[in-house]
Amino acid sequence: MLDPHLFRSDLEFVQTQLKRRGCDFDADFYTDIENRRKAIQVKTQELQNERNLSSKAIGQAKAKGEDVQPLLDQVQGLGEQLKAAATELGDIQAQMQSLMEGLPNLLDATVPEGNDEDDNIEISRWGEVPEFDFEIKDHVDLGAMHKGMDFETGAKITGARFVVLRSNIARLQRAIIQFMLDTHTDEHGYSETYVPYIVNADSLYGTGQLPKFADDLFKVSEDPDLYLIPTAEVPVTNIVRNEIVAADEMPLRMVSHTPCFRSEAGAYGKDVRGLIRQHQFEKVELVQVVKASESEQAHEDLTEHAENILKKLKLSYRKVLLCSGDTGFSSTKTYDLEVWLPGQEAYREISSCSNFKDFQARRLKARWRNPETGKPELVHTINGSGLAAGRALVAIMENYQTAAGDIVIPEVLQPYMGGMKVIKAT
RNA sequence: GGAGAGGUGGCUGAGUGGCCGAAAGCGGCGGUCUUGAAAACCGUUGAGGGUUUAUCCCCUCCCAGGGUUCGAAUCCCUGCCUCUCCGCCA
The missing domain is CATH 1.10.287.40 (Serine-tRNA synthetase, tRNA binding domain)
Known part of the structure; x- marks a missing residue:
């Protein structure tokens, strides 16, 4: 929610800023x-x-x-x-x-104008796009070859866009998650946080999914209204709802691994093949709760923390600044990290890092007490995937495949695979 | 699932329908004292909103939502949550 005082003091500013995101106020x-x-x-x-x-x-x-x-x-x-x-x-x-x-957040001044993802601006690239001297497979074929990724059985058990992972492929996903959690806690100063996977409507309102985006959620109960989380952002950020955080506890840095559930309404034709767009997927999420004066730096830092995972996994990626038309409802500014997927010959989103400034905090009534004034002030919230584990699994399978169909295990993951260096095709 | 108890400020905890935004204690902040600190003593200390240049003033909030009343933290109804005992259980 936007600051009502801003509307009273400078309505024109609000109007022109909202126009940037195509919102006719x-x-x-x-x-x-x-x-x-x-x-x-x-x-x-x-x-x-x-x-x-x-x-x-x-x-x-x-x-x-x-x-x-x-x-x-x-x-x-x-x-x-x-x-x-x-x-x-x-x-x-x-x-x-x-x-x-119903009004979206105001965009940061540095956000470029544009309509959709084609207008996003590439900030940087990292790593070499791998070249293969053999006919490559995508993760679906590799998964089938290894008998480790089974969409048919997922569809039988539940329906389309669900999967069953088995044996070393399932273990590889778990290794990725463990590695990411350990890196963020040990090297980036985040506190591991375990949260409920079912949340109430107040929590979804606080982070901005409700009331506008109910269609994207799985509702599991009426009275009380309960929903499966679409991202750990919701329960983790809501930890500070209706709280006044003590100054010495700031900033809060939390990392949480959860499954995420999305109905993907409005995405029926997209990414129907493979693991890219599932109704249920694993993700490690980074959340920071910071003072207003520190949020822009924290956003840069958090993005770097996510990038660091890709670097350690030696996966080629690019960092993109989303344009006005592609930036999410609650965000002032978003960086997407896109990993190279040889199977698609394209960079695909694997992390999205956003600064919400006080937009969520106002809805959440999340504040901290400023010792200089003695008064509570709204916090700023920042979050980003660090990373989406399902997509990381896809990226590793496709980038680390060999001519024989083996999957080489990235060095940093080997300890989490019991020392295994390669997942053999046979 | 059965039975009971309870939700009050940062925390503990009192509160007879009006003098209660709320005793007292702890904590926090400021001061006295001290070379400095501690102790002691004195003072101060919730949040949101309206009006205003600002002060003043006013409104709302004692889990949430309704109701009774001229007037509700206090009485009534509903919901949520917490705790204790029993049962079941990873």
């Missing part, structure tokens, strides 16, 4: 609601004040043993007026709320 409509809100709120509070004073007077008169009937007659009808005013105020506030919560 009706300033007149807003102004109308805001003016009505102001008027009815003042009126309601005046009535409340009147009621409070009268009630106090009645209490005092009663204590003295005086006749309170005249006073009671005086407040006759006040209750009705108040109720009407309060109802009207509630309606207007609800209107204002739904207007505000």
